[in-house]
Amino acid sequence: MPNEPERYELFEAPPYQFQLNRRDFLEVAGFVICLTATPLLDAQTAAKPRARLAFAADGTVTVFAGKVEVGQGAATELAMAVAEELRLPVSKVRAVLGDTDLCPNDGITAGSRTTPATVPEARKAAAAHRGGELSPPPAWKTLGQSHPAQNARAIVTGRHQYPSDIRRPGMLYAAVLRPPSFGAKLLSIDPSVLKDKSLTVVNDNGFVAVAAPTSFAARQAVATLAAAARWETKPHPASADLFRVLKETATNPRENKRGDLAPAFAAASKQSRGTYQTPYIQHAPMEPRAAVAEWLDGKLTVWTGTQNPFGVQQQLQQAFRLSAEQVRVIEPGSGGGFGGKHTGEVAIEAARLAKEAGKPVHLRWTRAEEFAWAYCRPAGLWEIQAALDANGRLTAWDFASYNAGTAGLESPYRIPNTRTRFFRSDSPLREGSYRGIAATTNNFARECAMDELAALAGQDPLDFRLAHLDNPRLRDVLVAVAEKFNWKSRRQKPGAALGIAAGFEKGSYVAACVEVAKDAKSGFAIRDFHMAYECGAILNPSNLRAQVEGAIIQGLGGALMESIEFVNGRLTNGSFTAYRLPRLRDVPPLTITLLDRKDLPSVGAGETPIIVVAPALAAAVSALTGQRRRSLPLRSA
Amino acid sequence: MTVTINGQAHQLTTAPDRPLLDVLREDLGLTGTKYGCGEGQCRACTVLLNGKPVTSCLTPVRLADGKSVTTIEGLAPGDRLHRVQQAFLDAEAMQCGYCVPGMILRTVSLLEATPHPTDAQIIDALNGNLCRCCGYVRILDAVRRAAQQEGGRPHAE
Ligand code: FES
Numbered sequence A: 001m002p003n004e005p006e007r008y009e010l011f012e013a014p015p016y017q018f019q020l021n022r023r024d025f026l027e028v029a030g031f032v033i034c035l036t037a038t039p040l041l042d043a044q045t046a047a048k049p050r051a052r053l054a055f056a057a058d059g060t061v062t063v064f065a066g067k068v069e070v071g072q073g074a075a076t077e078l079a080m081a082v083a084e085e086l087r088l089p090v091s092k093v094r095a096v097l098g099d100t101d102l103c104p105n106d107g108i109t110a111g112s113r114t115t116p117a118t119v120p121e122a123r124k125a126a127a128a129h130r131g132g133e134l135s136p137p138p139a140w141k142t143l144g145q146s147h148p149a150q151n152a153r154a155i156v157t158g159r160h161q162y163p164s165d166i167r168r169p170g171m172l173y174a175a176v177l178r179p180p181s182f183g184a185k186l187l188s189i190d191p192s193v194l195k196d197k198s199l200t201v202v203n204d205n206g207f208v209a210v211a212a213p214t215s216f217a218a219r220q221a222v223a224t225l226a227a228a229a230r231w232e233t234k235p236h237p238a239s240a241d242l243f244r245v246l247k248e249t250a251t252n253p254r255e256n257k258r259g260d261l262a263p264a265f266a267a268a269s270k271q272s273r274g275t276y277q278t279p280y281i282q283h284a285p286m287e288p289r290a291a292v293a294e295w296l297d298g299k300l301t302v303w304t305g306t307q308n309p310f311g312v313q314q315q316l317q318q319a320f321r322l323s324a325e326q327v328r329v330i331e332p333g334s335g336g337g338f339g340g341k342h343t344g345e346v347a348i349e350a351a352r353l354a355k356e357a358g359k360p361v362h363l364r365w366t367r368a369e370e371f372a373w374a375y376c377r378p379a380g381l382w383e384i385q386a387a388l389d390a391n392g393r394l395t396a397w398d399f400a401s402y403n404a405g406t407a408g409l410e411s412p413y414r415i416p417n418t419r420t421r422f423f424r425s426d427s428p429l430r431e432g433s434y435r436g437i438a439a440t441t442n443n444f445a446r447e448c449a450m451d452e453l454a455a456l457a458g459q460d461p462l463d464f465r466l467a468h469l470d471n472p473r474l475r476d477v478l479v480a481v482a483e484k485f486n487w488k489s490r491r492q493k494p495g496a497a498l499g500i501a502a503g504f505e506k507g508s509y510v511a512a513c514v515e516v517a518k519d520a521k522s523g524f525a526i527r528d529f530h531m532a533y534e535c536g537a538i539l540n541p542s543n544l545r546a547q548v549e550g551a552i553i554q555g556l557g558g559a560l561m562e563s564i565e566f567v568n569g570r571l572t573n574g575s576f577t578a579y580r581l582p583r584l585r586d587v588p589p590l591t592i593t594l595l596d597r598k599d600l601p602s603v604g605a606g607e608t609p610i611i612v613v614a615p616a617l618a619a620a621v622s623a624l625t626g627q628r629r630r631s632l633p634l635r636s637a
Numbered sequence B: 001m002t003v004t005i006n007g008q009a010h011q012l013t014t015a016p017d018r019p020l021l022d023v024l025r026e027d028l029g030l031t032g033t034k035y036g037c038g039e040g041q042c043r044a045c046t047v048l049l050n051g052k053p054v055t056s057c058l059t060p061v062r063l064a065d066g067k068s069v070t071t072i073e074g075l076a077p078g079d080r081l082h083r084v085q086q087a088f089l090d091a092e093a094m095q096c097g098y099c100v101p102g103m104i105l106r107t108v109s110l111l112e113a114t115p116h117p118t119d120a121q122i123i124d125a126l127n128g129n130l131c132r133c134c135g136y137v138r139i140l141d142a143v144r145r146a147a148q149q150e151g152g153r154p155h156a157e
């Protein structure tokens, strides 16, 4: 299964086809022909080399990277990497990220690629400058030590400027008219209802928006427009029908086979079969999508929150028929991403308004827009069938995954006969990436099934996994977490409701143990949660620990409480009031064991720890209630 | 309207129903106060109004008339840090940091009322503050550290 079809947002059609201003275009027989001779997607963008390092007279060094900082620690990690190879204190190195005019195009900040791809680039550039070899991990002085975030002081004083904090002279504030339901088409609006001459109104091929001196005025104007707008709505399935839709619309699967399933099932001593489900969930980064756009002398500059500044640059080029030189995207470090900020629609919207207004325009999506119009983590459905022989060994594994995506499809366990299928379905909601994305959900289904199979075989789920595992790194984290948690002795305690799960993704390895207990209010409470994690040589231990803590607690959200609900093309819980997310009170006692493998290359760690949270919990809750839990979230009835 | 903001009196002429949050950010350039939801559910927009924490997204600016507002920018004079800011720094209690100004202001008001809070009291006070990076372990640590500091004097640089 070569390419990755799971990042659905990357294959979407452009969000807008603007008519723009007639002056710029010549209309011939119904076709709009662009007079500017620049190609839509300028291939030179990627090719033009930009300096990785800059050296100032005062001895400070700047490292440039096209990656972005969304709280995962990329900026500090890159500065540390350069400091290491130049033998400088970290305080002498500054990282400038996500500026398409200044930085090399390092691609999208996704897939945990900064650590394995961009950090080595920066180290090589610095080592080459010094005229030496890369320093080996055992000799590290800076890497491998904890260093706080470079902008920490700016954050605690409120001085760090996030995309939504950018201010430009004469800047206007914007609001956008959104459809009342998914798929609704605008039939008509009446801009004459707006009397205020200080308003800029754009009505361009379905995009209707207002810019005003204050965001309050812009929101009021859009509400006035909305009251007089007419829409044609479209039928849309409800979340209650979600899994039926995913099954019914599934297309020819991609398939991987090993051995022969039929004889294995025929000879089985025991068989299991289960259907598993995960709903849509939203990233809900604390800072919603935001952009400030400014046109100056034919050049467009956009400050925006995105994990893909060069991708957004291309989207802007396409929307406004510009060359790469005419568009600059700056990502100043934004308020969370989690895989949710890969696309550039807010940048395009702000730029369209700024073009009309002839002034810089600020647009920040509302929380409701963020829930409804940003993409979700794909919902998933699984059908798993497996067989055990008389010794309790897995002999057959038939894994069908619908819509979730292809990361983490293949089982890490030794099974002679397997079939792995991935079906694409028609998704009722817009889908895209998410922290760990399909590895999380495929691993959820697989590890739930493994827990059931262990029970069927009459074995301890730890022993059952180890009996089918060859990968030494995955074995190591399983054994490490089980020892720390006292798995064996805690299992002897009558009535103990324990869960265990393991998995690997993007080159790192993780396992978790959890105990739950009855709770009068919420059904069950988490007693404690243990994780062991290994991602090669650790670069910044403190930041790694923060990423693991964050991934576990964010994972608790998807495991316990999150699910996007909709009916008649509208979300019914698209707000912080209605959509429960993990809060301080939800944090259980955590014990995290980090295995530092100085002998192995470092890989990214922002995502993988999340993949074992839900299955470990599902196993524990199943043990507590005696009823198999096969769908998320676990706290819904 | 006259509102004292971070110790300075401001005459404001604006629509009285505008959220205080918008006035701080758009009219006064105090962008340290953040928008997270506009629903009163995340508290990223927390400011102190006459010393009491409020969600500025749900506070019409007219309710601040004649009162004093403290934002994250005004918590400590000049380049100094309030001990709560210092504690968040020491605990490395931030990932993206977007929730941090609201967390800090809530903590300041908690420690004023309850200088030595129990964990349960900290959780009660801060449970309304959402952190989507889920950095709660360190946030709790930061509040404990701030509470352990003697006195309420701002830290030196
Ligand atoms: S923005 Fe005010 S509570 Fe969320």
Ligand code: FES
Residues within 6 Å of the ligand: A071, A286, A335, A336, B094, B095, B096, B097, B098, B099, B100, B130, B131, B132, B133, B134, B135
């Ligand atoms: S640090 Fe990102 S929201 Fe709290």
